[in-house]
Amino acid sequence: MAATSMMMLMQGREVNSLGTLRFKSKAVPSSSNGVLMVRASLQAPTMKDEVKTILKMTAPNQWNKLLHRNEVEDEMVANPFALGEIVKDNRIFSQNFTIKSYDMGPSRTATIETLMNFLQETALNHIRNMGLLNDGLGSTPEMSEKKLIWVLSNMHVVVDHYPSWDDNVQVDNWFISSGNNGQCTEWIIRDCWTKKIYARATSKFVMMNKETRKLSRIPEGVRREMEPQFLHCSPIMDGDSSRLPKFDYSRMEHVRTGLTPRWSDLDANQHVNNVKYVGLMLESVPKSFLKNHELSGITMEYRKECGKEDVLQSLTDCSIDADECNHLLRIEGGTVVARGRTQWRPKQAN
Known part of the structure; x- marks a missing residue:
């Protein structure tokens, strides 16, 4: 190793x-x-x-x-x-x-x-x-x-x-x-x-x-x-x-539309930096869920470059036991930019 x-x-x-x-x-x-x-x-x-x-x-x-x-x-x-x-x-x-x-x-x-x-x-x-x-x-x-x-x-x-x-x-x-x-x-x-x-x-x-x-x-x-x-x-x-399973895009429960990358989100190769994709993808996770859960793992599959002029749509589907979510980031109109899967654990009381 x-x-x-x-x-x-x-x-x-x-x-x-x-x-x-x-x-x-x-x-x-x-x-x-x-x-x-x-x-x-x-x-x-x-x-x-x-x-x-x-x-x-x-x-x-x-x-x-x-x-x-x-x-x-x-x-x-x-x-x-x-x-x-x-x-x-x-x-x-x-x-x-x-x-x-x-x-x-x-x-x-x-x-x-x-x-x-x-x-x-x-x-x-x-x-x-x-x-x-x-x-x-x-x-x-x-x-x-x-x-x-x-x-x-x-x-x-x-x-x-x-x-x-x-x-x-x-x-x-x-x-x-x-x-x-x-x-x-x-x-x-x-x-x-x-x-x-x-x-x-x-x-x-x-x-x-x-x-x-x-x-x-x-x-x-x-x-x-x-x-x-x-x-x-x-x-x-x-x-x-690190392999992502297939999932049904049409059944994604939580959707955020109209997401646009900022100029500062671009990297030296003139496309959206890979870390910025993560923030855009998590935009559709319900805030009530984020308040009570902590992200313990993330798998990202990058499918297409994304530029400043692209308008994006973020979709999330959480499992019944709420410890795993599937994610999709796509350009409005259908082209998939990235897919993802996240694992979560309950936040510990301070």
């Missing part, structure tokens, strides 16, 4: 199972600004044999191993406020974020859009740190020469807990090859200090010609650029969990 690669050694220092440096530490508050000063003693690297064993496991067993790894008391993360660092020969990238007041929603926790923005930002910074980022966001030099871009095909996010204001989170990102015209991008979001996992996500990007807007196979030159960056492992989550 990809996450286990984060246990590899970097510069002679031990890296824990999610890619950060391990320290046995004693925290002492600083005199003025509340930042913790850390006394750290480096541990000797002792994990090579364990890494080899875990990489041979099936994906479910790898994930269980990750979740039930031995915890180190008083363990802290090095450089929690750094922009990011490369681990394992540029194949694992870790970046840290602090939850700001504007990242929160009505529940006083980070929103699903905030978490998905973190995923996007980390993946792009990973490519930039590889030295492959060229004239377009996410485009390598060979892609730019052939006028190719990556576009998101599908996304699956599971949220165990939402961070709150001023929490420090770390996002770990890596890439996996996927067929002749795509790549999988994987993430884990966790607390910088306690190691508690907030969320995990997997996605597939496919290659598109920027001028014709048609999908393309990955050219051999682009494959040579990207291949050294791929981890050879299974996706972090089972692919079956």
Whole structure:
């Protein structure tokens, strides 16, 4: 599994199972600004044999191993406020974020859009740190020469807990090859200090010609650029969990019409950013439902680009037991832009 690669050694220092440096530490508050000063003693690297064993496991067993790894008391993360660092020969990238007041929603926790923005930002910074980022966001030099871009095909996010204001989170990102015209991008979001996992996500990007807007196979030159960056492992989550079932559009109970993207919703490739699709899709979820439920998972299937001039319609159908909803986002007139499925849990009383 990809996450286990984060246990590899970097510069002679031990890296824990999610890619950060391990320290046995004693925290002492600083005199003025509340930042913790850390006394750290480096541990000797002792994990090579364990890494080899875990990489041979099936994906479910790898994930269980990750979740039930031995915890180190008083363990802290090095450089929690750094922009990011490369681990394992540029194949694992870790970046840290602090939850700001504007990242929160009505529940006083980070929103699903905030978490998905973190995923996007980390993946792009990973490519930039590889030295492959060229004239377009996410485009390598060979892609730019052939006028190719990556576009998101599908996304699956599971949220165990939402961070709150001023929490420090770390996002770990890596890439996996996927067929002749795509790549999988994987993430884990966790607390910088306690190691508690907030969320995990997997996605597939496919290659598109920027001028014709048609999908393309990955050219051999682009494959040579990207291949050294791929981890050879299974996706972090089972692919079956990210497949959307067929559902009857005509029976969608909740409908919002007349939704129009704003200019600020467009990305550098001049179409609506993938995270904005999520907000538009959730516009048709009843507010009474949102007040009493928290989103625990979302699967998105992106079918068509959407521009500023498009007028959209958002449709939602909630199941009888109200823990799962099906969603449809389409241009008024019928063209499907995206499909989705969400899972929910009752909100806990404050």
